[in-house]
Amino acid sequence: MILGLTGGIATGKSTVTAMLRERGIPVIDADQIAREVVEPGKPAYESIVRYFGEEILLPDGQIDRAKLGEIVFSDEAERQKLNTIVHPEVRRVMREQAEEAEKNGATIVFLDIPLLFESRLQHMVDKVVVVYAPAEMQMARMMERDEFDEEQAEKRLRAQWPIEQKKEEADFVIDNTGSREETEKQVEQLVRRLKADVAP
Ligand SMILES: CC(C)(COP(=O)(O)OP(=O)(O)OC[C@H]1O[C@@H](n2cnc3c(N)ncnc32)[C@H](O)[C@@H]1O)[C@@H](O)C(=O)NCCC(=O)NCCS
Numbered sequence: 001m002i003l004g005l006t007g008g009i010a011t012g013k014s015t016v017t018a019m020l021r022e023r024g025i026p027v028i029d030a031d032q033i034a035r036e037v038v039e040p041g042k043p044a045y046e047s048i049v050r051y052f053g054e055e056i057l058l059p060d061g062q063i064d065r066a067k068l069g070e071i072v073f074s075d076e077a078e079r080q081k082l083n084t085i086v087h088p089e090v091r092r093v094m095r096e097q098a099e100e101a102e103k104n105g106a107t108i109v110f111l112d113i114p115l116l117f118e119s120r121l122q123h124m125v126d127k128v129v130v131v132y133a134p135a136e137m138q139m140a141r142m143m144e145r146d147e148f149d150e151e152q153a154e155k156r157l158r159a160q161w162p163i164e165q166k167k168e169e170a171d172f173v174i175d176n177t178g179s180r181e182e183t184e185k186q187v188e189q190l191v192r193r194l195k196a197d198v199a200p
């Protein structure tokens with residue numbers, strides 16, 4: 001069974017991913033893959049430099065993510081352009097990794113895809129799990145974790161579907177508004193239920 005793990009920025013997907021992995025459930029991370037496919041020498045890297053120019057590179061040749069983030073979260077057309085370059089590669093690698101996990105005997109695999117709904121990737125998964133925290137909490141957690149000011153955090157929030165809409169479309173919701181312990185209990189319960197569903 002393939003599950004999509006999604007939510008909004010800073011709602012707690014990485015937190016839930018860590019809890020799933022502790023229970024031996026493989027989680028394939030789209031953000032991580034999106035970092036790997038833009039490393040120097042990769043085709044997506046070349047396309048990004050060709051389009052955005054060498055100004056977006058650090059002295060060591062890596063992409064300056066802070067700089068590229070400022071550009072794409074301030075301009076929808078530029079963000080779409082970046083998505084067009086990066087997303088097909090991310091999807092390809094995610095598929096490969098999911099097949100590999102299934103080959104290795106996994107019966108439950110999660111794909112952590114922040115933009116699952118925005119990119120209409122529901123067809124890649126059997127069920128969708130949304131990690132939920134309300135917008136005010138997303139803002140507060142982003143400002144603390146990433147040291148963004150209010151405007152930077154708001155721009156990132158506006159680049160995604162509202163979390164309330166994602167919650168409505170979910171098959172399962174993990175409410176991450178309480179303590180980590182409360183979230184962990186919900187993860188535990190979900191894993192138990194999924195294991196029962198896939199049991200022969
Ligand atoms: C713009 C970039 C360079 C900023 O890098 P940075 O290290 O600051 O952020 P990071 O990659 O860790 O992403 C953090 C979160 O931002 C949000 N986000 C990232 N890209 C996008 C996007 N194109 N549209 C909307 N939200 C996005 C997601 O919730 C993601 O979890 C980077 O996010 C990127 O290359 N984005 C394009 C690829 C993409 O869509 N990745 C997300 C899912 S595959």
Ligand SMILES: Nc1ncnc2c1ncn2[C@@H]1O[C@H](COP(=O)(O)OP(=O)(O)OP(=O)(O)O)[C@@H](O)[C@H]1O
Nearest residue numbers: 008009010011012013014015141145176178179180
């Ligand atoms: N239940 C919680 N209580 C307090 N803080 C939390 C809780 N869950 C997550 N956080 C904190 O909120 C921030 C966002 O969580 P996390 O990184 O898991 O979100 P994410 O959805 O993976 O983010 P992104 O979309 O940016 O990848 C982190 O700094 C994390 O430590």
